[in-house]
Amino acid sequence: MKTKDEVWETLSSEYIFRRPWLTVRRDDMLLPNGNRIPEYYILEYPDWVNTIAITRDGYFVFVRQYRPGIARICYELCAGVCEKEDASPLVSAQRELLEETGYGNGKWQEYMVISPNPSTHTNVTHCFLATEVEPVSVQHLEATEDLTVHLLTLEEVRQLLIDGEIMQSLHAAPLWKYIAEKRLI
Numbered sequence: 001m002k003t004k005d006e007v008w009e010t011l012s013s014e015y016i017f018r019r020p021w022l023t024v025r026r027d028d029m030l031l032p033n034g035n036r037i038p039e040y041y042i043l044e045y046p047d048w049v050n051t052i053a054i055t056r057d058g059y060f061v062f063v064r065q066y067r068p069g070i071a072r073i074c075y076e077l078c079a080g081v082c083e084k085e086d087a088s089p090l091v092s093a094q095r096e097l098l099e100e101t102g103y104g105n106g107k108w109q110e111y112m113v114i115s116p117n118p119s120t121h122t123n124v125t126h127c128f129l130a131t132e133v134e135p136v137s138v139q140h141l142e143a144t145e146d147l148t149v150h151l152l153t154l155e156e157v158r159q160l161l162i163d164g165e166i167m168q169s170l171h172a173a174p175l176w177k178y179i180a181e182k183r184l185i
Contacts, residue, residue, distance in 0.1 A: 006032035007032070008029045008030065008031055008032070009029065009030040010027050010028070010029060010030075011027075011028040011029065011030055011036075012027070012028045013025055013026070013027050013028075014026050016041075021045075022043065022045075023043070023044035023045075024041060024042070024043060024044075025041070025042040025043075025044060026039055026040070026041055026042075027040045027041075027042055028040070041120060042120055042121075042122060043117075043120050043121050043122070044122045044123075045116075045121060045122060045123040046081050046082050046083075046084075046123060047081075047082040047089060047092075047123045047124055047125070047126060048079065048080065048081055048082065048116070048123060048124075048125040048126070048170070049079060049080060049081075049082060049089050049092045049093040049096060049125065049126045049127075049128065050076075050077040050078065050079035050080075050093070050125060050126075050127050050128070050170060050171055050174065051077055051078050051079070051093045051096070051097050051127070051128045051129070051130050052077060052111065052127070052128070052129045052130070052174055052175060052178055053077075053078060053097055053101070053103055053106070053130045053133045054129075054130070054131045054132070054133065055103070055132070055133055055134065055151065056132045056133075056134060058153070058154070059151035059152060059153065060151070060152045060153070060154065060156075060157050061078065061097070061101050061103050061133060061149065061150075061151060062075050062076065062077065062078075062149070062150045062151075062152055062157075063075075063076050063077075063078055063100055063101065063147040063148065063149055063150070064076070064147060064148050064150055065145075065146060065147035065148070066146070067167070067168075070167060072167065074165075074166070074167050074168065075150065075152075075160055075165055075166055076166070076168050076171050077168075077171040077174075077175070078093075078096055078097045078100045078101055078103075079096060079125075079168075079170070079171065080092065080093075080095075080096035080099075080100070082126070083095075089110070089126035089128075090108060090110065090126075090128065092126075093108070093126065093128045093130075094108065094130075097130065097133070098136070098137060098140070099139070099140045099141065099142075100139060100141065100145070100147065100149075101139060101149045102135050102136065102137045102138050102139050102140075102149070103133045103134065103135055103136065103149075104133060104134070104136040104137065105132070105133060105134050105136055106130045106131055106132040106133035106134065107130065107131050107132055108128055108129070108130045109128065109129050110126060110127070110128055111127045111128055111129040111174055111177070111178075112127045112173070112174055112177060113125070113126055113127070114127065114170060114173055114174075116170060125170045127170075127173070127174040129174075129178070154179075154182075157175060157179075158179055161175055161176065161179070
């Protein structure tokens with residue numbers, strides 16, 4: 001199968017909205033086939049991180065919090081934003097895990113990099129796998145965070161995925177990869 005790798009040309013860009021957590025840009029785009037999209041909206045975000053954190057005794061460290069966008073309380077991986085002062089996505093992930101859960105140390109590896117939405121988002125999510133993590137501190141939640149920490153077995157995580165209880169796709173993807181690699185599907 002032959003593919004055509006041609007990029008769209010940006011004829012002009014205009015910022016519509018700029019805030020620390022949301023920047024919206026309107027581009028005038030010209031497609032390779034000559035068609036034009038005069039209003040194509042791009043959302044600019046910093047890169048994000050999330051972590052599959054597993055304790056020394058095999059429990060998965062999850063957080064549970066209310067998500068206003070879908071008006072539900074959800075189980076999620078520990079996740080957050082790559083801050084400018086962080087030296088790397090790994091440092092961001094380690095900081096977020098410690099702040100949100102009090103867990104740290106362990107063996108860390110970047111597990112996968114995925115896009116929240118390659119059509120409209122400029123950022124990527126760096127997904128990490130941290131094994132042998134342990135409690136090293138208390139939570140250090142920001143004023144805008146209200147979450148609880150839960151230790152789950154692999155079977156509980158698998159069942160939450162099957163039941164559609166892990167709603168955040170950027171968290172479900174690395175968890176399904178982990179389960180597939182462990183041949184637990």
